[in-house]
Amino acid sequence: MQGANVTVLNGQDFIGDIQKQIDVPVAIANDADCLALSEYKDGAAKHAINSCVAVIIGTGCGAGVVINNGLVTGLNKLGGELGHNPLPNFNPDVDGKPHECYCGSMNCAESFVSGTGFARTFAEKYEPADSREIMALYHRGDARAVAHFDLYCDQLARTLGAVVNFVDPEVIVLGGGMSNVDEVYPLVQQKLSQYTFTKAVTTQVVKSVHGDSSGVRGAAFLHTL
Numbered sequence: 001m002q003g004a005n006v007t008v009l010n011g012q013d014f015i016g017d018i019q020k021q022i023d024v025p026v027a028i029a030n031d032a033d034c035l036a037l038s039e040y041k042d043g044a045a046k047h048a049i050n051s052c053v054a055v056i057i058g059t060g061c062g063a064g065v066v067i068n069n070g071l072v073t074g075l076n077k078l079g080g081e082l083g084h085n086p087l088p089n090f091n092p093d094v095d096g097k098p099h100e101c102y103c104g105s106m107n108c109a110e111s112f113v114s115g116t117g118f119a120r121t122f123a124e125k126y127e128p129a130d131s132r133e134i135m136a137l138y139h140r141g142d143a144r145a146v147a148h149f150d151l152y153c154d155q156l157a158r159t160l161g162a163v164v165n166f167v168d169p170e171v172i173v174l175g176g177g178m179s180n181v182d183e184v185y186p187l188v189q190q191k192l193s194q195y196t197f198t199k200a201v202t203t204q205v206v207k208s209v210h211g212d213s214s215g216v217r218g219a220a221f222l223h224t225l
Contacts, residue, residue, distance in 0.1 A: 034218025161195025
């Protein structure tokens with residue numbers, strides 16, 4: 001395994017160890033891959049003919065990519081690691097101070113478009129607050145929160161614009177804590193075409209149907225691949 005939050009698993013043959021204990025086929029995938037598969041099979045992307053991208057914007061940021069009815073994992077098992085691409089068009093005058101990600105790279109998208117990134121950049125500029133507190137300020141019309149949320153949606157639109165330019169999926173599905181903020185969708189949809197090659201894209205950015213259940217649901221669908 002690689003990139004596991006349970007770090008003792010990294011570099012270990014986790015599937016092999018499990019298969020030694022149980023006499024049934026075993027498959028594993030990360031949470032974003034499972035989200036993508038769940039929402040593609042019978043969720044927010046069920047009407048897509050052959051492609052969708054699902055993006056988690058919660059504690060971190062990751063993505064799952066479905067093309068031609070299958071998950072794209074890739075040679076190095078890095079398919080969908082959207083959160084560890086650099087934030088497109090990073091500008092310290094707009095986005096805040098350069099930030100080193102835990103992965104060792106600078107200005108990863110995860111550091112800005114995750115829920116923790118949303119809170120981190122607000123605290124850096126204004127005062128400590130978590131995502132819920134910032135959105136409560138937003139709903140009260142706090143000018144700082146309004147401006148910060150607009151910036152967040154712009155950063156997310158930049159990140160998703162890169163997805164459209166590279167994969168051009170039929171649907172982009174959002175999951176994770178920030179996906180529950182309904183105000184995200186009209187703002188991101190409005191801003192998305194500013195960051196795509198052609199300016200008349202019709203890609204829909206939608207909320208996951210199955211929410212937190214998509215992880216286990218997607219895992220159950222792995223046997224169908």
